[in-house]
Amino acid sequence: MxxxxxxxxxxxxxxxxxxxxxxxxxxxxxxxxxxxxxxxxxxxxxxxxxxxxxxxxxxxxxxxxxxxxxxxxxxxxxxxxxxxxxxxxxxxxxxxxxxxxxxxxxxxxxxxxxxxxxxxxxxxxxxxxxxxxxxxxxxxxxxxxxxxxxxxxxxxxxxxxIDAPVNYFVAGLADTIAKWYESDAILQQEHLKNEPFLQLAGYTSTLCKDAILKDSVKAIKDMEAGEVTEEFIHLSEIVFAVAGLVGGLGDKYARNAIAHAMHDGMSKYIPESHDFLHGEKVAYGIFYQLAVEKKWDQIEALLPFYQELCLPMSLKQMKITPDETAIDQIVNFVDSKEKVHLLPIPITVKLLKESIFELEDYINNR
Structure with a gap:
């Protein structure tokens, strides 16, 4: 317990x-x-x-x-x-x-x-x-x-x-789908699998992910047309309400991990990243976390979704070129976050730094 x-x-x-x-x-x-x-x-x-x-x-x-x-x-x-x-x-x-x-x-x-x-x-x-x-x-x-x-x-x-800028909604969808990618590996650990509130957090994150992958394109088109449809209501509610239940029920075990830590590190040490919305930086952070975890198959599976929603997948795509000092500051910052180390892999500064360049090579050489 x-x-x-x-x-x-x-x-x-x-x-x-x-x-x-x-x-x-x-x-x-x-x-x-x-x-x-x-x-x-x-x-x-x-x-x-x-x-x-x-x-x-x-x-x-x-x-x-x-x-x-x-x-x-x-x-x-x-x-x-x-x-x-x-x-x-x-x-x-x-x-x-x-x-x-x-x-x-x-x-x-x-x-x-x-x-x-x-x-x-x-x-x-x-x-x-x-x-x-x-x-x-x-x-x-x-x-x-x-x-x-x-x-x-x-x-x-x-x-x-529905009258808000569409790019904020798209960023919200990315921020929300991160709930599953950041929490699933943590929640699947044997010593956490039978905790009732963590189970609820896991179910909720899966609900968010599945609905977003299924209905995002339709909901975005509806928003662009100004049509309050079932898909738009459903996904907007998932973004600003249901998604909050994941961390609310799961606390530090389901709140965020590397994707959000990367967002915070970029926002702190790369001034030009301020041109991007929270969810856009988190979207890149999801790919970065998957690179750290060496889950290239999951990156492949997400690529069509990212391409359809025009979400950033690499620093080069974002036209961000941090120098060595900024990269070192970011990876040390990510490493300092307790929730990052709840993932069931040994996290080191060396792994975190190498993964930035591995992701760049993987995306930019496709």
Missing amino acids: LTDLKVKVGPQFYRYHVGAIDFVPELLQEFSAKHVLIVHGQISFEKAKPFLSFLEHSAYSFDFLQYTGECSYYGADRIAEVVKEKKIDFIIGVGGGKLTDLVGYASHTLNVNFGVIPTLASNCAPWTPLSVMYKESGESEGKSEHFLRQASFFITDPKLV
Whole structure:
């Protein structure tokens, strides 16, 4: 029996369908909210406004704060200033992954309840009680803040989500399929196979992978056409909600491994990687992890999916040329991550470095 497993399932209340956002006043009443701070982006908030009829509700007062675009400690301090000055008792984040991460972290530090209204499906940030931290420059801090406070609610509308940029959804699909590739080898180890919550995490990651491989092309075409279809609703829900259950149920054994560590390392040590979305860097990270594991057959199996979704498979394809110093910094960073060493192979800095070049040769010489 594991004694270090921390199960944090997700928001206290979840709803995703046309008209769902109209139920926000009921939830504000449930949490005795009176003075609400809306933290938002810019373009996404303009698109969201027609869905936010609760802002006209006379039972609540609303203040507004536009975030800087990063989930940073500076951003959390800005929220804290408004919360204290305006005597805010509830925070709602309206926006994408970095914004919901920021609101979750700030609410944790302030001991204030919060809810999220995602405007796009690009990752599971709205679901998970952790925040990936960045500097205001866009450089990764190289760490995540984990906390116990769950969102009071996660509510959004597919008619709002479908109006987001398609490349964010594609990146979200890549970020989500990583859940299986990062966790499966860990969860299949004999000493973990009979743990009930880890079994649930494994089933959930398989559900995510199978649905994405089956329906992604259709869901992307539907999004491009602005059609709210069953496939789009199903996969967007998997990206920003169901995927969060994998790490929520499996904790460190199913949260992330080399693919996400590579993302963080690139974000920290390669400035030009900031031009790529989180899920795009994770997509490259999946191939990199498979190269470390020498699972070339799985890379072959994924190639048609990557090619159809135009996902990055190599540094050369991304037009990123890190020097030797940056490569050494990245592999040492990846090696420093505990979850990387949960994989059932001996991970060394030498293996991690060699695998970068092996993957480049494999992809670029096809």
